[in-house]
Amino acid sequence: MDSKQQTVRLNDGHFIPILGFGTYASQEVPKSKATEATKIAIDAGFRHIDSAFMYKNEKEVGLAIRSKIADGTVKREDIFYTSKVWCTFHRPELVRVCLEQSLKQLQLDYVDLYLIHFPMAMKDENGKFIYDAVDICDTWEAMEKCKDAGLAKSIGVSNFNRRQLEKILNKPGLKYKPVCNQVECHPYLNQGKLLDFCRSKDIVLVAYSALGSHREKTWVDQSSPVLLDDPVLGSIAKKYKRTPALIALRYQLQRGVVVLAKSFTEKRIKENMQVFEFQLTSEDMKVLDGLNKNIRYISGSSFKDHPDFPFSDEY
Ligand code: NAP
Ligand code: WDT
Numbered sequence: 001m002d003s004k005q006q007t008v009r010l011n012d013g014h015f016i017p018i019l020g021f022g023t024y025a026s027q028e029v030p031k032s033k034a035t036e037a038t039k040i041a042i043d044a045g046f047r048h049i050d051s052a053f054m055y056k057n058e059k060e061v062g063l064a065i066r067s068k069i070a071d072g073t074v075k076r077e078d079i080f081y082t083s084k085v086w087c088t089f090h091r092p093e094l095v096r097v098c099l100e101q102s103l104k105q106l107q108l109d110y111v112d113l114y115l116i117h118f119p120m121a122m123k124d125e126n127g128k129f130i131y132d133a134v135d136i137c138d139t140w141e142a143m144e145k146c147k148d149a150g151l152a153k154s155i156g157v158s159n160f161n162r163r164q165l166e167k168i169l170n171k172p173g174l175k176y177k178p179v180c181n182q183v184e185c186h187p188y189l190n191q192g193k194l195l196d197f198c199r200s201k202d203i204v205l206v207a208y209s210a211l212g213s214h215r216e217k218t219w220v221d222q223s224s225p226v227l228l229d230d231p232v233l234g235s236i237a238k239k240y241k242r243t244p245a246l247i248a249l250r251y252q253l254q255r256g257v258v259v260l261a262k263s264f265t266e267k268r269i270k271e272n273m274q275v276f277e278f279q280l281t282s283e284d285m286k287v288l289d290g291l292n293k294n295i296r297y298i299s300g301s302s303f304k305d306h307p308d309f310p311f312s313d314e315y
Helices: 031-045 058-070 091-108 138-146 163-167 192-200 233-238 242-254 265-276 280-289
Strands: 007-009 013-016 020-021 049-052 081-087 111-116 122-125 126-131 152-156 180-185 204-208 258-262
Touching: 013 020, 013 081, 020 265, 031 049, 031 058, 031 265, 058 091, 091 111, 091 138, 091 163, 111 138, 111 180, 111 280, 138 152, 138 163, 152 163, 152 204, 163 192, 192 204, 233 242, 233 280, 242 258, 242 265, 242 280, 258 265
Parallel strands: 020 049, 020 258, 049 081, 081 111, 111 152, 152 180, 180 204, 204 258
Antiparallel strands: 007 013, 122 126
16 A cells, blocks of 8 residues: 555645544544554555544554554654644643643654644533633634644644634734644535635645544434435446545545545445545536535534634634
C-alpha cells in the first residue's frame, strides 16, 4: 500500500492528508477497539487521525500510533494527528491545560492540529454542564499560544458558522488564522455556502460524518434517513463498481474538502482507502450535489438555547 498520502497545504504552510481516520465511538464500544482499529488504519495507509479530548480514547489511539512508530511502519512526522479542546476548557487559562492532558494521554509531544471542538463555552457544576460566558476570541488567543509553544503545529476550529469564523478573522491583532473548520458534511448537507466562504478565506473545510454519521442515539434522530441507503448513491456506486461509502468519500475529495472516515471494521477501513483509485465524472458530481437536503445528523438540538449555538444561522 502506498504510504505517501495526498496532502493539501494549509494557510500556515503545513500540509494535511486529504483523507483522515475518525476515531469516535460510543461509550459501549470497548476502548481497546480504538487501538486495534487505528493500527489497522495506519497499516492500510491512513496518515491523518482525528480524535479529541471529549472522545476519551486518546490513550488508546496514542498507543496505536506509538506502536506503529516503534515497529517502523511510520515515523512521527509521517502522522498527522488532530485533537480538540472541549467546551469546558474555553477559558484562556484552561486551553493549554486541556491540550497538555491530551498529550499526556497520547504520550506524544505535539499534535499536528488542535481545534476548538464546538463554539460554545460550558462549565461543569457538580457533574452538570451549564453555559459559561467566554469570548471565543479569548479562547482563540490561547490557541495561538499553544502553536507558539510548539504543542500544536496548526490550529483551527470545528462546528463554527460563518459569523463565528468572521469574528475570529476580524479579531484585532489576530496572529494566526484558523487553518480549517471541521463540520458535518455529506451529500445530504453538502455545506456549499460554508465551503465557498472558507475557500475565499483559505480555510480548509474538513468533513465529519461524511458517511452519514455513527447514528448514535445520544446525538442522532433515529428517524433520519440512512445516507448510505440512498438510491442515487447506490446507482452511482454500481456504475463505478464501488460502494456508496466510497462515492460519498470521493465526492468530498473532488470538491476540495478534506474528508474523515470512521470505521472500526478491518474490511471497511481497507475499503475506504480505495477512494484514491477512481474518479467521478463532473456529471456525477452534479447529481451528487443535487442530493443536498439540509439533513444535519448531529444537530445538537439540546444546546440550541446557548447564545453561541452555531446551527441557528443559515450557514
Ligand atoms: P462516519 O465517518 O460518518 O462513519 C459512520 C459509520 O459508517 C461508521 O460507524 C462505520 O461503521 C460505517 N462505515 C465506515 N466505512 C464504511 C464503508 N466503507 N461501508 C459501509 N459503512 C462504513 O462517522 P462519524 O463518527 O460520524 O464521523 C467520522 C469522524 O469525524 C468521527 O469518528 C470523529 O473523529 C469526527 N467527528 C467530529 C465531530 C465534531 O464535532 N468535530 C462530530 C462527529 C464526528 P463501522 O465502524 O462498523 O465500520
Ligand atoms: C453538534 C452537536 C455538533 C459528537 C454537538 C457537535 C458530538 C462532537 C461527536 C463530536 C456536537 C459532538 N462525535 O464525534 O460523534 O461537540 O457535542 O465530535 S458535540
